Amino acid sequence: MSSERLIYLPLGGAGEIGMNCYVYGYGPEGAERLILVDMGVTFPDMDGSPGVDLIMPDITWLEERKNQLEAVFITHAHEDHVGAVGHLYEKLGAPIYARAFTANIARGKLAEYGHSDKVVRVVSAFPEVVKAGPFEVSFLPISHSIPESSALVIDSPDGRVVHTGDFKLDETPIVGEAFDPVLWGKVAEKGIKALICDSTNVFSPIAGRSEASIADEVTNLVAEAGQMVVATTFASNVARVKTLAEAGQRAGRSICLMGRAMRRMIQASVETGVLTDFPPVISPEDARGMPRENVMLLVTGSQGERRAASAQLANGKYNGITLKEGDLFLFSSKTIPGNERGVIRIMNQFSEMGVDVVDDMGGRYHVSGHANRPDLVEMHKLTRPQIVVPMHGEHRHLREHAKLAESNGFQSIVAPNGVMVNLSGNEPLVAGYVETGRLYLDGSVLIGALDGIVRDRIRMALNGHVLVTVPIDEDGELLGEPWCELKGLPELGKSNAPLVDVLEEDLDQFLGRAKGSTLKDDDKLETELKKIVRKSSLDEIGKKPEVTVVVSRLA
């Protein structure tokens, strides 16, 4: 057996849906030449990451080995695959390879950080090959919901790996190349060492439907509407945007795109020539001037995002347009778990305005962009890999997908983020564990998820905050009374006196009794004062607040 090895290491996307980031390596242990597949983001929420703008993988492990890194490959232009290129490029510095449309989107993100277009190199579809150290990599077209989605065919001295990226088996995908089983069969002909495979929909028991299957239903819905029609979906679901626009056009309506991301994505699609027959669009200004029954708006914000077009329409107005009684609003989308509250809030706001809200109706107006369970089985059987490695899924998806593969006679392994797998032998082996994590884009700064910064914010949100200032002179004598400022706490407590008065009184009593040695020791003083505030607050209001103590020692 060779001393070289072929490794797979997910840094993001294996243990969550989103934030895709996978390393492959080949070479002697510890000195492998590496490539990276995808640099995606995921989105924050109030529960775990309040105030955070974006979440991306912590790539410290790779950064420390950037001299081993040959190249980065981006499978497609969804945010959870390309969203972190701008924020993380500088840490790696390796060239980025993508197909034209994906490259267009990636370049836009890199430009925001002042990086040149040259950082991204455009590659044509399979069989064009990029040499990256010991690897030869090509972009194999696969149907998804955005132009030029690709799997990667990664040839190494230890065999061929196919990394599916996001995919579904769709022979009429509206945009992007149709799934081509003959081409895939050809790729599999010489044998596939490992299939690294999307797990998103492993719990969906029925075979997936084509994007084309909803066109008639949407057209009927729009045709029957008597007033304005508005439809929302992910801006990056270019296939759906086209399905909706064509349905509107067939129903005799003019199409207006609203929301920056929606316009940008369609513009990039047209610029790169991947979207040649999109219906003509009108501006919001023109839409305002037309009879309502002749207009269809396609808008951002299908997940209830607070600043997107849908939310702004629900709040009353966007681009000068206000919805009215009898208008129709279609969510041509599925709500991602965790976003329900935001989506429902918008639905109820529309309901109060008399707008009829229609959701996906159990699949009538929406199909998924990912392969369902029977489609995964089909993919396994078509490619017949030696090993199936589930990726892009929460732990439960990876585990279920591995069980599914094993039940059909394939070797498999559950490898969540940080688990390095050696693919060289006859069976997949865990080769080690790497520390992984999440970086938060917080305003303009990247912070670590475990830095304690966001934890402190969560604690303030849960417990409120008390600030204590104690002025002390150079001799360790009190220069006045302690002072409290409360934020996020009730004014009155059990004793029916202002909480701030109760706390100041209790602190004052303590300080009056405190020894000189305590007053001279900042740490001790802080500890004691915090303890008093927490205890008194618990008595008064049944909560222990966060406490900050400032001892002002005046010289």
Add this chain to the structure above:
Amino acid sequence: MSSERLIYLPLGGAGEIGMNCYVYGYGPEGAERLILVDMGVTFPDMDGSPGVDLIMPDITWLEERKNQLEAVFITHAHEDHVGAVGHLYEKLGAPIYARAFTANIARGKLAEYGHSDKVVRVVSAFPEVVKAGPFEVSFLPISHSIPESSALVIDSPDGRVVHTGDFKLDETPIVGEAFDPVLWGKVAEKGIKALICDSTNVFSPIAGRSEASIADEVTNLVAEAGQMVVATTFASNVARVKTLAEAGQRAGRSICLMGRAMRRMIQASVETGVLTDFPPVISPEDARGMPRENVMLLVTGSQGERRAASAQLANGKYNGITLKEGDLFLFSSKTIPGNERGVIRIMNQFSEMGVDVVDDMGGRYHVSGHANRPDLVEMHKLTRPQIVVPMHGEHRHLREHAKLAESNGFQSIVAPNGVMVNLSGNEPLVAGYVETGRLYLDGSVLIGALDGIVRDRIRMALNGHVLVTVPIDEDGELLGEPWCELKGLPELGKSNAPLVDVLEEDLDQFLGRAKGSTLKDDDKLETELKKIVRKSSLDEIGKKPEVTVVVSRLA
């Protein structure tokens, strides 16, 4: 026409699912004699109410008219109908009427606030009547998912109102009385003025299934399991707890109840004699000593609640029991929108432990306790009211339910919280608008949702917090340098210097230049210092934090 009128006024539950609280009145305008139906709570979330313990309706309107209030009626013992009795009883002081099981639960809640059992008066089912001012009220049995669920038949001089409470049409409900269309037909015989009707499932297009329909499926699942089986559902879904326990028993397992709420609910059911044939249960200690394949645990925490038994088992151990590879965990429940993140977190923790997690499987292991769309139609047709008033639903549910009723020839009206409806005439009329809102139980204190307290906590969570202290002497001279304490903010900003240093430097510069008049004016000083901190932070870290300024004026 009489100058007296019959009014309906929702204070909670109409505009949300949960927090039920409805007023009925009869008498001259402004001097109606009133009754209250249900005093429910709803649950906080991190998005809108971080750190809050419970949410209940703001009943200020009713409190100001408590001398007009005759009585409170509780339809059934679910938290969203009875949960606020302890917290709000003192504001009203009126007697509470309920059937025996509901009374048992209500008394427990009142006892926590030191109120006597006598506050709650036990009433038998229809035709027993409670006289409450101009009203005669009786408890009409209806199937739901907890013992003794009842609709209320409310007779007034202007006719009969039927308030459904929560219900489904179930002739084999496992616990509680079966739906009895003959009895309901009898109640409707003399004519019903208004049906105030549960709207929860108006968007569910297929007729609801009986609780009894899942028994065999659950039994098969448990019987096929090779190791320990754990099942969770709402503790207050007594019907489901029984269904699960009987399935376990049929599969030859001993049943162990875990979680305080689960044990308490079953205990109350047994005490009041409404649950006579519940399988024998064993203690957690005994369960620990038995072979895993002979045990079935029924646990709290189906909604992912952080402190419940499910979450604790997912974290490693509860009552000395640890789950293992090959165990089975069944969510016999539907995740309430907004709780997905918590539930999914637990599912993935179990997945990491090798535990097989099974969810409701699209209805195989769970049925709803509420009437679906065709069941609502059946209820309308059976009772043939003059008016259908949708209640218990978000705005979209109320609106859809009203449309449904109208499409079947009934008058209807959408009356969200605060809309007073006059039911006396031939058609329902809006009689006025009342200010309503939410109270938060925050620790041990009731605060108003709009008091700004929770808003401040949310802002600290989103933006972080900077505290500025400036010591100034009696002459308005600086006594030292300004001091900043940061919480929830990154340490380093754009200039790569500690943010705290940048802020202190900027504040110091400002204070050095500031005029004496500024230094003497606390408000002006505070405004200016806040502005500087926000601006400098935006430059450095791309965020504007919350700022608290303390000017210590030392005498």
